[in-house]
Amino acid sequence: MTRDEGITLEAVAYSAKLSALLQPVLKQGATQNALAKAANFAPSTVSRYLSGERVAPADFVEEFGTFLKGRGFPLPQEELTELTTLRRAAQKASPQPENRALYWIEEVERVKDEYTRSEERHRATSEELMELADRLSELQRDFGDVLGRAEAAETERDEVRATACERQEQLAHAQGYTRQIESELADRQDEVRQLQREVTVLRAQVERLRDEPSPSFEQSVPGAAMQITAAGAAPAAHRTAKVQAAEQAKTVYIKGVPLDDLLFVLIPSRSEIREQAAAFAQLLALFLAPFLLTLTVASGFVGGLQATPGPAVWKLLLYPVAALAGLTVSFIVAAMVSPIGSGYEFEDDTVVAFALGGVVLCLGLGAGGADKGWAGLDLLGHWFADLVGLL
Known part of the structure; x- marks a missing residue:
C-alpha cells in the first residue's frame, strides 16, 4: 500500500525518521545542502531521501550519522539499529528493482555472515565438545584410580584392624606372661638370697674344718654339713620332697644341690x-x-x-x-x-x-x-x- 504512486509507507516511515533526527541540527543553522556536501551526495538526491521519494542506502546512513556527530548530536546505538530496520523494510517494499536488489544483496551478505558465525560457533562448540570428551575420559581414569586406591585403602584398613586385634591379644598374653615371670623372678630372688646365706654359713664352716684337725675329711663333712643345714637351711615347709628324702638317707642338700658338689667347687680335688x-x-x-x-x-x-x-x-x-x-x-x-x-x-x-x-x-x-x-x-x-x- 502506498501514499502516492511509487512511494511506499515503509519509505515514508524511513524518511520521516531521518527528518526527525536531522531537525536539531537544522535548528542550529545547518542546511540540507551542508548535509549533501558532507555526505558527498547531490542536494536533490538528499531531498528525495528526506521526502521518501527514494530510499536512502546504507552508506548515506553512515554519512548521515557522521554529519550529526560532527554537529554535536551523535546517534545512539538504538537509533542506528532502528534506522537500519526501517531502511531494510523500505528497500524490501520498494517498487524499484534496484532498491529490492540492494535489500536482497544485503540479506545474502547477512545470511553469509550469519552462516560464517554459525560455522565458527559450530567449530568452537565442536572443539569444546572434544575438550569436554577428553576431560571426561581423564576424569573417568582418575575416578577409576581413586576407586582402586579406595578399595586398596579399605583392604589395608581391614588388615590393619586384624593386625591391631592380633597385637592386642599378643600384648595381653605378654602382659600376663610378664606378670608370671616377675612373680617367678621374685621367688627365685628369695631362693638366691637364701642360698647366698647358706653358702656364707657353709664357707665359714669349711674354714673352721680346715683349721681343726680331724682324722678324715670324708668323716667330718657330714657332721659339719648337718650343723650348716641346721644353722642356715630354709624352714621345713619350703623343702622339697627330694630334699627330705635325702636328709633321711644322710645326704645333705642345699636348695636341691648336694653338699658334696658345693665342697667340690670350694676345695680342690x-x-x-x-x-x-x-x-x-x-x-x-x-x-x-x-x-x-x-x-x-x-x-x-x-x-x-x-x-x-x-x-x-x-x-x-x-x-x-x-x-x-x-x-x-x-x-x-x-x-x-x-x-x-x-x-x-x-x-x-x-x-x-x-x-x-x-x-x-x-x-x-x-x-x-x-x-x-x-x-x-x-x-x-x-x-x-x-x-x-x-x-
Missing part, C-alpha cells in the same frame, strides 16, 4: 692338684731342661777343645748325639714309671718324665764337671775328655 703339678712340670720341661742341657753340652765342648790332649773331633760330634739318645731313653723310661702321671694320657706323662729326666741328667753332668773343678777350663776339658773316651 687331688686330680686338680695333679693337673697343677703336671702343668708346672711342663713349664719346667719347656724352659729349664733345654737350658741346662745346652749349658752342659756347651761347657763340655769348650773344655774338650781347650784340653791338652783333648778328644778327637768325631768323638766331640758323637757326644751330643749319644747324650740326646740317652736323654730320650731316660725320659721314656721315666714316663712309664712316673707316679705323677697316674690317671693321665701318655702324652702328658711323657712331657712330665721328659722334664724330670732332663733335669736329673743335666744336673748329673753339671755335678760331674763341678767335681773335676770349674776353676779352669783345662780341668773341665780333661774331665770331658775322660767322659768322651768312654764312648
Whole structure:
C-alpha cells in the first residue's frame, strides 16, 4: 500500500525518521545542502531521501550519522539499529528493482555472515565438545584410580584392624606372661638370697674344718654339713620332697644341690692338684731342661777343645748325639714309671718324665764337671775328655 504512486509507507516511515533526527541540527543553522556536501551526495538526491521519494542506502546512513556527530548530536546505538530496520523494510517494499536488489544483496551478505558465525560457533562448540570428551575420559581414569586406591585403602584398613586385634591379644598374653615371670623372678630372688646365706654359713664352716684337725675329711663333712643345714637351711615347709628324702638317707642338700658338689667347687680335688703339678712340670720341661742341657753340652765342648790332649773331633760330634739318645731313653723310661702321671694320657706323662729326666741328667753332668773343678777350663776339658773316651 502506498501514499502516492511509487512511494511506499515503509519509505515514508524511513524518511520521516531521518527528518526527525536531522531537525536539531537544522535548528542550529545547518542546511540540507551542508548535509549533501558532507555526505558527498547531490542536494536533490538528499531531498528525495528526506521526502521518501527514494530510499536512502546504507552508506548515506553512515554519512548521515557522521554529519550529526560532527554537529554535536551523535546517534545512539538504538537509533542506528532502528534506522537500519526501517531502511531494510523500505528497500524490501520498494517498487524499484534496484532498491529490492540492494535489500536482497544485503540479506545474502547477512545470511553469509550469519552462516560464517554459525560455522565458527559450530567449530568452537565442536572443539569444546572434544575438550569436554577428553576431560571426561581423564576424569573417568582418575575416578577409576581413586576407586582402586579406595578399595586398596579399605583392604589395608581391614588388615590393619586384624593386625591391631592380633597385637592386642599378643600384648595381653605378654602382659600376663610378664606378670608370671616377675612373680617367678621374685621367688627365685628369695631362693638366691637364701642360698647366698647358706653358702656364707657353709664357707665359714669349711674354714673352721680346715683349721681343726680331724682324722678324715670324708668323716667330718657330714657332721659339719648337718650343723650348716641346721644353722642356715630354709624352714621345713619350703623343702622339697627330694630334699627330705635325702636328709633321711644322710645326704645333705642345699636348695636341691648336694653338699658334696658345693665342697667340690670350694676345695680342690687331688686330680686338680695333679693337673697343677703336671702343668708346672711342663713349664719346667719347656724352659729349664733345654737350658741346662745346652749349658752342659756347651761347657763340655769348650773344655774338650781347650784340653791338652783333648778328644778327637768325631768323638766331640758323637757326644751330643749319644747324650740326646740317652736323654730320650731316660725320659721314656721315666714316663712309664712316673707316679705323677697316674690317671693321665701318655702324652702328658711323657712331657712330665721328659722334664724330670732332663733335669736329673743335666744336673748329673753339671755335678760331674763341678767335681773335676770349674776353676779352669783345662780341668773341665780333661774331665770331658775322660767322659768322651768312654764312648
